[in-house]
Amino acid sequence: MAKKYGMIHDNNLCIGCQACSIACRSENEIPESVYRLQVWVKEEEYPNGTIGYEYHRQSCVQCENTPCVGVCPTKASHITEEGIVLVDVDLCVGCLYCVAACPYQARYVHPVTKAPDKCTFCHDTRLARGEEPACVTVCPTDALIFGDLNDPKSKINQALSSRVTYREKEKLGTNPKMFIVPNHKGGINS
Amino acid sequence: MNQIWGSIEQYNTVVWHWPIAVYLFLAGLSAGAIISAIVIKWMKGNDVSPSDGIIKAGSILAPVTIGAGLLLLITDLTRPLHFWKLLIHYNFGSVMTLGVLALFAYFPVVILFFMGVFKKELFETGPLQFLAPLANLALAYAKLIESVTLILAVGVGAYTGFLLSAMNSYPLFNTPVLPALFLVSGVSAGISANLVVGLLFFKSSTKDGNVSYLHGLDVKVSFVELFFLFILFVGMFYQGGSAAHVAHAALSTGGLSTLLWLGVIGLGLVLPIGLNFALPHGVKHSHGFVIFNSLIVLIGVMSLRYYILYAGQVFVG
Numbered sequence: 411m412a413k414k415y416g417m418i419h420d421n422n423l424c425i426g427c428q429a430c431s432i433a434c435r436s437e438n439e440i441p442e443s444v445y446r447l448q449v450w451v452k453e454e455e456y457p458n459g460t461i462g463y464e465y466h467r468q469s470c471v472q473c474e475n476t477p478c479v480g481v482c483p484t485k486a487s488h489i490t491e492e493g494i495v496l497v498d499v500d501l502c503v504g505c506l507y508c509v510a511a512c513p514y515q516a517r518y519v520h521p522v523t524k525a526p527d528k529c530t531f532c533h534d535t536r537l538a539r540g541e542e543p544a545c546v547t548v549c550p551t552d553a554l555i556f557g558d559l560n561d562p563k564s565k566i567n568q569a570l571s572s573r574v575t576y577r578e579k580e581k582l583g584t585n586p587k588m589f590i591v592p593n594h595k596g597g598i599n600s
Numbered sequence: 601m602n603q604i605w606g607s608i609e610q611y612n613t614v615v616w617h618w619p620i621a622v623y624l625f626l627a628g629l630s631a632g633a634i635i636s637a638i639v640i641k642w643m644k645g646n647d648v649s650p651s652d653g654i655i656k657a658g659s660i661l662a663p664v665t666i667g668a669g670l671l672l673l674i675t676d677l678t679r680p681l682h683f684w685k686l687l688i689h690y691n692f693g694s695v696m697t698l699g700v701l702a703l704f705a706y707f708p709v710v711i712l713f714f715m716g717v718f719k720k721e722l723f724e725t726g727p728l729q730f731l732a733p734l735a736n737l738a739l740a741y742a743k744l745i746e747s748v749t750l751i752l753a754v755g756v757g758a759y760t761g762f763l764l765s766a767m768n769s770y771p772l773f774n775t776p777v778l779p780a781l782f783l784v785s786g787v788s789a790g791i792s793a794n795l796v797v798g799l800l801f802f803k804s805s806t807k808d809g810n811v812s813y814l815h816g817l818d819v820k821v822s823f824v825e826l827f828f829l830f831i832l833f834v835g836m837f838y839q840g841g842s843a844a845h846v847a848h849a850a851l852s853t854g855g856l857s858t859l860l861w862l863g864v865i866g867l868g869l870v871l872p873i874g875l876n877f878a879l880p881h882g883v884k885h886s887h888g889f890v891i892f893n894s895l896i897v898l899i900g901v902m903s904l905r906y907y908i909l910y911a912g913q914v915f916v917g
Contacts, residue, residue: 428605444610450601466601468611481766483696484689503679503685507696510615510913513769518610524678582768 414493414559415531416472416587417546418569422594424465425552426451430545430547430554437544438533444518446529447545456595464593469518470495470529471578471586478508478517486525493559494533495589499525500593531556544570559587614913619676621906623895624760625789626669628782628901631757632790634662634710636817638746638753641809654814657797659717662710665793666756670703695766697882699759706752712738712745749754757783764912771843772850772912775835781828782786789901792894799891804883815890818897819876826869829904840916849915856911859903868900 426449434440434447447469454462476495479487486501487508502525509517509526518526532543541547546556551579557566575589637658645650674683687704690697715723715731716738722728723735739746761779768774791814798804804811836847851857872893876884883889 431605443607445606448603448606450603452601466884475868477768481694483691483694483697483700484685485691501685501689502679503682504680505686505696506615506678507694511769513765515611515613519678596620 411560412491416559416566418555418566418589419467420553420591421465422591423551425538426465429548429550433544433548437535441521443521462595474585475583477511479512481507481561496530496533498525513582522562533580559581615917616909619672621672621909623669624905625902626665627760628757628786629789629793630662630666631753632787633794634753635787636791636794636867637672637813638750653798653802654794654810656802657719657794659714661793661797663714669769684727694779695759695762702752702755706756709745709749709752713749716742757786770912771846771917772915775830775832776837781832783905784821784825784828785901788818788825789898790817792897795894796891799887806890812856812885818871822869822873846915846917850911856907859907863903864900864907867896872897
């Protein structure tokens with residue numbers, strides 16, 4: 411069976427340090443004005459009265475049912491056998507249909523190629539060398555877990571079986587392969 | 601949600617800007633112009649009609665507006681020099697590909713229709729005489745070409761709506777009534793544009809049966825358009841949740857809602873309908889009023905495209 415790559419972002423472990431974002435920019439040579447990945451923060455007041463912070467990973471969630479691929483008129487936006495959504499710059503005309511169709515605002519126009527660009531799980535570089543994506547490797551708290559969802563013994567499947575997770579905008583039926591562990595301090599525990 | 605580091609400019613939700621709204625308007629107008637010209641041609645019989653001003657207007661407007669629209673669309677691509685890839689790479693699941701294919705067939709047939717209509721003026725003598733066989737072909741197969749054109753025009757008019765409604769990330773776009781609304785308002789724009797061009801440039805008179813017929817049809821089509829707009833918002837309120845919030849915001853917030861109430865509904869729909877009920881027969885069938893009425897309808901339809909495109913992207917729940 412082909413691999414099916416997915417990722418977990420654990421909200422309890424993330425400290426908003428931005429190492430992932432910097433690593434992504436460095437690894438993928440992202441131009442100054444744009445971002446494949448950002449981590450946003452939201453202040454939360456928990457039931458016990460304390461203040462805490464929720465961290466949100468803003469990047470492509472690698473949908474299984476991909477709105478961006480569905481609308482692309484030239485098949486420049488496509489999904490690999492391993493479930494990674496990519497853009498073939500050669501085929502792209504820059505209609506921005508995919509940018510509009512993405513419910514996760516994951517795509518931006520690359521200032522040099524003028525084609526939409528996005529997180530690829532470091533498909534061409536680190537994955538091709540058998541390594542994990544840059545953001546996962548550099549995370550100091552192991553808040554990011556990456557791996558093959560089709561391998562029952564993989565780290566990601568073990569984490570998924572032991573932690574409560576959700577996916578964003580599940581009602582849209584996009585089936586993201588980015589799983590989020592919600593903050594325990596909010597009252598959810600597993 | 602606040603960013604911790606970096607610019608959030610790329611997360612601006614408006615992806616498609618005004619050129620797309622103008623394209624959607626021109627494509628709808630083109631389809632509406634050819635649809636109403638063919639309807640008139642069929643009403644009057646194929647032999648007498650090519651000299652009719654409304655049919656001439658439609659036969660010119662349809663190719664010119666779709667051509668201008670497509671040019672605008674291509675220049676608006678972020679990689680305009682790569683546009684030809686749209687013509688050889690297809691994704692049959694994409695509304696845009698289906699639109700490209702519809703336009704592929706639509707453009708030649710509206711040009712053929714034009715050549716048939718203007719055969720005497722343009723292709724019997726003079727430098728374009730070498731195209732006469734093509735114009736003769738257009739006339740010989742007029743009924744077939746017109747039938748095909750009519751179907752393709754409905755496709756072009758509706759696809760612009762499907763283009764937006766295919767995106768489930770935008771509640772205002774993602775409604776089944778949008779393609780119907782765009783088709784109907786496109787027909788309305790086409791009728792109005794035919795009336796303006798026919799009356800101003802082709803010596804049509806408001807005494808012509810087809811001018812008053814089209815003028816009357818425009819009012820009826822405006823009713824349908826108003827009803828579809830009503831269905832759009834009521835449907836969103838019935839969906840509840842974020843769709844209802846979006847509908848509420850889109851109807852009541854900022855300059856866009858003002859554009860809807862004053863431009864689309866007030867100027868473009870209620871004023872023409874009201875005037876056509878209130879004014880005496882002599883006035884509403886006067887040359888000046890028909891042109892005025894057509895112009896406000898055109899402004900209304902353009903406002904509708906602009907409003908839907910921007911409100912859909914701005915109000916996302």
